[in-house]
Amino acid sequence: MKNQDNILITRDVRLWYGQKEALHGIDLDFPQKGITALIGPSGSGKSTYLRALNRMHDLEDNVTVTGSFTFDGSDIYAPTTDTVELRKKIGMVFQQPNPFPFSIYDNVVFGLRLAGVRDRQTLDEAVEKSLKAASIWKEVKDSLNKSALGLSGGQQQRVSIARVLATSPELLLLDEPTSALDPVSSHNIEETLMNLRDQYAMIIVTHSMSQASRISDRTAFFLDGDLIEVDDTRKIFLDPSQKKTQDYISGRFG
Numbered sequence: 001m002k003n004q005d006n007i008l009i010t011r012d013v014r015l016w017y018g019q020k021e022a023l024h025g026i027d028l029d030f031p032q033k034g035i036t037a038l039i040g041p042s043g044s045g046k047s048t049y050l051r052a053l054n055r056m057h058d059l060e061d062n063v064t065v066t067g068s069f070t071f072d073g074s075d076i077y078a079p080t081t082d083t084v085e086l087r088k089k090i091g092m093v094f095q096q097p098n099p100f101p102f103s104i105y106d107n108v109v110f111g112l113r114l115a116g117v118r119d120r121q122t123l124d125e126a127v128e129k130s131l132k133a134a135s136i137w138k139e140v141k142d143s144l145n146k147s148a149l150g151l152s153g154g155q156q157q158r159v160s161i162a163r164v165l166a167t168s169p170e171l172l173l174l175d176e177p178t179s180a181l182d183p184v185s186s187h188n189i190e191e192t193l194m195n196l197r198d199q200y201a202m203i204i205v206t207h208s209m210s211q212a213s214r215i216s217d218r219t220a221f222f223l224d225g226d227l228i229e230v231d232d233t234r235k236i237f238l239d240p241s242q243k244k245t246q247d248y249i250s251g252r253f254g
């Protein structure tokens with residue numbers, strides 16, 4: 001059944017690397033639109049949880065995932081789920097900008113071509129729309145046939161976002177997308193994400209509490225594989241319910 005309020009509902013999510021349990025039963029839901037930040041100290045399980053959402057752990061040996069993951073009314077881990085289709089709907093942007101060694105144009109249409117789209121006009125329109133949405137169109141519109149590797153790190157990261165947007169995702173997963181970037185590039189990415197918040201659901205793992213407080217609508221605090229608290233970002237930063245959250249955001253550990 002499709003839930004009107006939440007695009008993704010996860011319940012009792014547990015994950016083991018070999019014998020080691022890294023997530024201890026996470027219940028967390030995400031609304032149809034807006035940015036949720038996942039914060040917490042190193043090793044608390046943020047990336048592990050994020051990667052479970054589009055089945056990235058399928059690519060690793062020795063990882064066991066249990067619990068329920070309902071995305072748009074469907075079970076992400078159903079045996080019948082096509083993971084290529086799933087990752088089009090749940091796109092991922094990584095810490096390091098990761099353009100392919102192709103032109104900017106070919107990078108953006110990569111997923112569409114993989115899906116069999118060949119019509120030049122459709123591809124041209126998708127390139128313009130996605131690069132505009134990723135706030136980089138003006139900078140690259142006259143050099144679409146140049147290599148994406150010639151761009152700055154911040155520009156490469158916005159092209160990575162455009163590449164994900166081109167496949168019309170419903171949910172974007174962002175794993176520390178600005179941590180490898182200089183402050184100006186980070187600011188540009190933050191602006192880009194804020195411009196997209198009305199159109200997409202986004203989940204961002206970040207080590208920067210100032211970033212979480214600047215750009216997210218909701219914040220979830222992870223600690224040692226547990227979800228300690230999730231709430232509106234203002235509430236988490238101004239008046240958290242849990243002492244552990246208060247200690248973390250006031251810099252007492254982590």
Ligand SMILES: Nc1ncnc2c1ncn2[C@@H]1O[C@H](COP(=O)(O)OP(=O)(O)OP(=O)(O)O)[C@@H](O)[C@H]1O
Pocket residue numbers: 017022040041042043044045046047048049207
């Ligand atoms: N591939 C792996 N194999 C074994 N253990 C892992 C693997 N990846 C992560 N872990 C362990 O799982 C736990 C959670 O790690 P995870 O990377 O999800 O934390 P995190 O909160 O994202 O940390 P960081 O902020 O440093 O990225 C840690 O104890 C980590 O050592």
